[in-house]
Amino acid sequence: PLIAILPGDGIGPEVTREARRVLERVGDFTFEEAPVGGAAYRETGHPLPEATLALARRSDAVLFGAIGDPEFEAIERSLRPEAALLGIRKELNLFANLRPAKLFAGLEDASSLRPEIARSIDVMIVRELTGDVYFGEKGHRKTPEGLREGHDLMRYDEREVERIARVGFETAMRRKKRLCSVDKANVLETSQLWRDVVIEVSADYPDVTLSHMYVDNAAMQLVRDPGQFDVIVTGNLFGDILSDQASMCAGSIGMLPSASLSGEGGRGMYEPIHGSAPDIAGQGKANPCAAILSAAMLLRYSLGMAAEADRIEAAVAKAITDGARTADLGGSLSTTAMAEAVLAALA
Amino acid sequence: PLIAILPGDGIGPEVTREARRVLERVGDFTFEEAPVGGAAYRETGHPLPEATLALARRSDAVLFGAIGDPEFEAIERSLRPEAALLGIRKELNLFANLRPAKLFAGLEDASSLRPEIARSIDVMIVRELTGDVYFGEKGHRKTPEGLREGHDLMRYDEREVERIARVGFETAMRRKKRLCSVDKANVLETSQLWRDVVIEVSADYPDVTLSHMYVDNAAMQLVRDPGQFDVIVTGNLFGDILSDQASMCAGSIGMLPSASLSGEGGRGMYEPIHGSAPDIAGQGKANPCAAILSAAMLLRYSLGMAAEADRIEAAVAKAITDGARTADLGGSLSTTAMAEAVLAALA
Numbered sequence: 001p002l003i004a005i006l007p008g009d010g011i012g013p014e015v016t017r018e019a020r021r022v023l024e025r026v027g028d029f030t031f032e033e034a035p036v037g038g039a040a041y042r043e044t045g046h047p048l049p050e051a052t053l054a055l056a057r058r059s060d061a062v063l064f065g066a067i068g069d070p071e072f073e074a075i076e077r078s079l080r081p082e083a084a085l086l087g088i089r090k091e092l093n094l095f096a097n098l099r100p101a102k103l104f105a106g107l108e109d110a111s112s113l114r115p116e117i118a119r120s121i122d123v124m125i126v127r128e129l130t131g132d133v134y135f136g137e138k139g140h141r142k143t144p145e146g147l148r149e150g151h152d153l154m155r156y157d158e159r160e161v162e163r164i165a166r167v168g169f170e171t172a173m174r175r176k177k178r179l180c181s182v183d184k185a186n187v188l189e190t191s192q193l194w195r196d197v198v199i200e201v202s203a204d205y206p207d208v209t210l211s212h213m214y215v216d217n218a219a220m221q222l223v224r225d226p227g228q229f230d231v232i233v234t235g236n237l238f239g240d241i242l243s244d245q246a247s248m249c250a251g252s253i254g255m256l257p258s259a260s261l262s263g264e265g266g267r268g269m270y271e272p273i274h275g276s277a278p279d280i281a282g283q284g285k286a287n288p289c290a291a292i293l294s295a296a297m298l299l300r301y302s303l304g305m306a307a308e309a310d311r312i313e314a315a316v317a318k319a320i321t322d323g324a325r326t327a328d329l330g331g332s333l334s335t336t337a338m339a340e341a342v343l344a345a346l347a
Numbered sequence: 348p349l350i351a352i353l354p355g356d357g358i359g360p361e362v363t364r365e366a367r368r369v370l371e372r373v374g375d376f377t378f379e380e381a382p383v384g385g386a387a388y389r390e391t392g393h394p395l396p397e398a399t400l401a402l403a404r405r406s407d408a409v410l411f412g413a414i415g416d417p418e419f420e421a422i423e424r425s426l427r428p429e430a431a432l433l434g435i436r437k438e439l440n441l442f443a444n445l446r447p448a449k450l451f452a453g454l455e456d457a458s459s460l461r462p463e464i465a466r467s468i469d470v471m472i473v474r475e476l477t478g479d480v481y482f483g484e485k486g487h488r489k490t491p492e493g494l495r496e497g498h499d500l501m502r503y504d505e506r507e508v509e510r511i512a513r514v515g516f517e518t519a520m521r522r523k524k525r526l527c528s529v530d531k532a533n534v535l536e537t538s539q540l541w542r543d544v545v546i547e548v549s550a551d552y553p554d555v556t557l558s559h560m561y562v563d564n565a566a567m568q569l570v571r572d573p574g575q576f577d578v579i580v581t582g583n584l585f586g587d588i589l590s591d592q593a594s595m596c597a598g599s600i601g602m603l604p605s606a607s608l609s610g611e612g613g614r615g616m617y618e619p620i621h622g623s624a625p626d627i628a629g630q631g632k633a634n635p636c637a638a639i640l641s642a643a644m645l646l647r648y649s650l651g652m653a654a655e656a657d658r659i660e661a662a663v664a665k666a667i668t669d670g671a672r673t674a675d676l677g678g679s680l681s682t683t684a685m686a687e688a689v690l691a692a693l694a
């Protein structure tokens with residue numbers, strides 16, 4: 001199988017390099033790399049060059065590092081690093097973003113939550129990824145009074161909601177069969193449609209217990225009692241906020257992977273939930289575990305290699321219980337040394 | 348001065364009754380009550396009757412209980428209890444919502460955060476309250492393919508952003524002079540305008556250190572290290588989510604008040620940040636402290652009675668350190684008994 005690696009910006013190259021080493025240890029893959037984000041803009045003048053997109057399209061799966069570079073924060077939106085990430089998601093139709101949040105045994109101290117509460121977290125957030133206010137018509141204009149105005153249209157249609165709702169229900173079926181749909185239906189019409197459609201889809205999943213929660217309450221409950229959640233399904237914007245919050249509840253953001261899927265065959269893109277961390281880029285300090293665990297998700301969801309995925313996940317867990325720690329976990333291992341610890345545990 | 352009391356739904360009547368008793372103890376006020384929310388709909392067929400709005404307009408300040416009733420979740424949006432709250436905010440031009448989050452000494456155990464982290468929280472969230480996707484054009488329609496679609500327009504103009512930014516900077520000037528503006532400028536044009544205008548306004552406040560944070564990161568940082576924040580200024584939707592999250596980090600949502608101000612004279616509405624809690628309504632279990640502390644904010648911001656506000660806040664703090672606890676705080680005091688404890692501390 002062909003795995004495309006898009007290292008991107010900041011710590012992206014450092015962590016995907018280690019994830020690749022782990023992949024090489026468990027199977028026989030062809031790898032091709034291409035630039036993306038600020039790195040690609042520097043090389044080619046565009047954050048998502050044609051060749052990079054073409055590679056992503058013809059590969060069996062994409063391993064993505066991170067994008068974002070303070071240098072490009074003020075340039076035209078379509079040329080910013082983020083545009084590359086949004087562009088790939090849209091072009092490959094990666095509408096379903098799966099973000100597990102779970103505390104690794106031994107990392108109780110890394111969470112700000114009380115240990116007994118942090119330990120209770122085991123939630124999968126299913127975030128819609130190609131719609132919502134992210135992709136609605138947007139721009140600047142003048143109001144009738146001549147004032148500058150910025151606007152972005154939030155919208156979902158029933159087909160978009162239905163397909164992500166199904167991913168939510170299917171995910172719940174493979175877990176504890178509890179699905180919480182998060183919206184703001186007391187204020188937003190987009191959310192009202194969301195809720196209506198989720199309820200319609202629920203008829204096909206009688207074994208799943210469906211609940212609904214307003215997003216403000218969900219942000220509260222993820223702090224108060226995160227153990228109450230099994231699977232959360234929500235829109236692009238709310239999913240962006242809640243999944244980052246949940247991951248921090250579970251301890252270090254350096255430990256958590258994500259999968260972005262299209263539902264067509266095994267097509268998918270896999271990336272750490274952390275960003276490009278420009279402040280520590282190039283210093284060999286970054287935690288490679290989120291990238292390594294993203295590679296495990298890649299094996300499971302895109303290549304049908306569940307046994308190998310299990311092995312990698314077990315190796316990361318073992319390295320952690322054995323005491324391996326990068327700086328974000330309060331230790332002093334380098335990126336490479338942390339990866340070595342995982343490779344040793346894999347052997 | 349005339350204080351309008353709008354008790355609303357669920358536990359609203361129970362907690363505003365106690366707040367009124369506390370107000371009566373510290374000054375000479377005229378009180379008038381009027382129904383709002385589901386309670387008003389039951390009585391009059393509308394959640395915000397003309398008479399209620401008129402009372403709010405002619406009073407010197409409004410003390411609001413809570414709204415929300417599961418019975419009315421499925422009726423037409425304009426007749427739901429929430430429409431009353433949104434309606435008053437808009438009609439009275441209450442564009443600035445101040446939500447302090449701080450842990451009361453003695454309530455360390457009520458927070459899910461580690462005690463040392465919970466103790467570090469002392470943040471004021473300044474939330475814009477009359478714009479954003481809450482009030483943009485919204486509705487249902489069919490897409491060209493005939494699919495049901497829900498849509499809500501997110502928008503801000505420069506005047507709306509400027510006035511709330513000024514409230515943010517002024518608030519920071521009275522505190523630690525640090526203002527963090529939260530947006531999603533890497534994706535949203537509304538946020539880009541927000542950020543541009545906040546930066547423009549900052550020129551008038553050279554003593555305030557301004558920073559910017561994306562909302563997903565802010566949700567993460569409020570868990571990781573909430574002590575880093577002094578004042579946060581943000582839009583209506585992000586403020587809704589982050590302020591509920593912050594309040595839960597600080598312990599019980601039953602302890603936190605809010606003020607909604609118009610910037611015109613002292614006009615304002617004051618309400619607990621908690622909801623109507625239908626599950627415990629009428630049982631005398633609700634914590635009245637958030638309503639009592641809202642009454643204190645009312646004295647401070649609308650009636651210029653800062654000394655009396657201080658006294659009430661000190662009395663609540665003393666009742667807590669003396670061990671008074673309602674069920675939400677792990678105790679067994681009734682709503683009335685908790686208020687008695689505050690009144691005793693006030694004496």
Ligand SMILES: CC(C)[C@H](C(=O)O)[C@@H](O)C(=O)O
Pocket residue numbers: 082085086240533534563
């Ligand atoms: C970088 C940004 C555009 C992106 C998003 O908001 O989707 C990121 O926060 C994420 O969650 O993957």
Ligand SMILES: CC(C)[C@H](C(=O)O)[C@@H](O)C(=O)O
Pocket residue numbers: 186187216429432433587
């Ligand atoms: C009840 C609801 C409309 C309201 C809001 O979203 O503003 C509430 O959550 C609040 O924060 O006051």
